[in-house]
Amino acid sequence: MDRVIYNFDSLPLRQTATPAPKRRAIYRAHRTSDPRIGVIYNPRSHRNKGQDLACTGSDRITVAQPRTRNEIFHALSGFARDGIDFLVINGGDGTVRDVLTIGQMVFADRWPAVAVLPKGKTNALNVDLGAPADWSLEEAMKAYHTGRRLVRRPLAISREGDDNPPMLGFIFGAGAFTLGIETGQDAHSLGFFNSLAVGATGAWGVLQALFGTDRNKWRRGTEMDLRFLPSGESVPRSAFGNPDRRSVMLASTLERMPMGVQLFGAPRPGFKLAVLDHPRRRLLASLPAILTGWRPRWLSDAGFHQLDADGLSIDVAEAVILDGEAFPAGRYRVEQGPDITFVSV
Known part of the structure; x- marks a missing residue:
């Protein structure tokens, strides 16, 4: 997930996505007693030093460390096949943007619950959600059962004349x-x-x-x-x-x-x-x-x-x-994306 100028045509093709129901009302991810957890871990994020991987030994937790957007797509598709209940994004705002943008092709409007570990240089979404600046994976897993749940709709940005899915960010x-x-x-x-x-x-x-x-x-x-x-x-x-x-x-x-x-x-x-x-x-x-x-x-x-x-x-x-990345000049539509349930303390 290197810092580059974002090109719309760098997204995986829409037709490879897993279909999901269209949005009819606010969708809230349900709690389960023994959730399956998928972790997207960005080792290049500013504050990541590998410490959060120490508690990922359970067979209910799957960790992926994608370095490209195509790898993110394949990781999220695998999570969807596993039927995860909880998606943990370990990285900064740019990592969140990439995961949400590509995740819409996998989860559409029926996302698992999502937590964000604020490991980037700027973490504006985490400020809004109110999770601690030093939140760990272990603490996020506890919050899945006991924490607050907040529904947010990211912005959905599409460029005129482009057929790719919109980018999701805040x-x-x-x-x-x-x-x-x-x-x-x-x-x-x-x-x-x-x-x-x-x-x-x-x-x-x-x-x-x-x-x-x-x-x-x-x-x-x-x-x-x-x-x-x-x-x-x-x-x-x-x-x-x-x-x-x-x-x-x-x-x-x-x-x-x-x-x-x-x-x-x-x-x-x-x-x-x-x-x-x-x-x-x-x-x-x-x-x-x-x-x-x-x-x-x-x-x-x-x-x-x-x-x-x-x-x-x-x-x-x-x-x-x-969300911190530059996109070329042009004509854009800026609307609201799907309802996503975020977990916080």
Whole structure:
């Protein structure tokens, strides 16, 4: 699972997938007294050193260490044939994205219960689910019986003209968010990880936007056309900045964000959208208060929009980001994927 630019045609073919029933209502994985457990273990994840493999000797536990997306597909297909009740993903947000994306071709809308061991450099999904940052496989196995169960629907992102299954993930963004991810990689190299990396990256971006000119890449924005789905209606826009550009676009189905940031407004379920039209200095100066819950009446008129949606169409001239990975410019549909039951403490 190397870090590469994600190509849609790198996914296994849809016709090799195991068929499953279509979604009719929220599907919740059932508890069983003696579950079969499948573990996807990414040895390259930032915090993995093999220690979680010490408790995998039971014949009820199957561990796979895939290194490519095709290997993920074959591992998950084997888990499905075994009839697993519990899928444990040991890795960071990128590992989760790859497993969910490929898993939809195996499990469709009837997933086993899923736990995420947060072993990557950033673990935004785990922040939302509320599992400990040092959660182990042994603790996750106990939580299968005693822990909380939370239903989440990942974003489903498909590129226009592509016949492959959509990608599943939890944070999709464009504009300065793409620059922020690039800066975040530099933050990781300096030793900043998890919420600390998010904070360092965000602070750097705000400083660039506050003190730079409109020629600065942090201020000039990215050409993008945003429309709600299924209506096709344009996403609201203020009068500030180039009308063909937006500074930042972010979409997510997470309810809680790292560091408690209220990027999308008050915590709530569903598809949420945050859009910054142009980085006006007055708005940026107020951003720390806004992201901790302050909701001035002038916010949308000033160019910062916090919205709910069923889906989004985006036509964007520069790369976009899904859960930390870059994808090429183009036209995308961003909707909601299947219901997945996650296990937490």
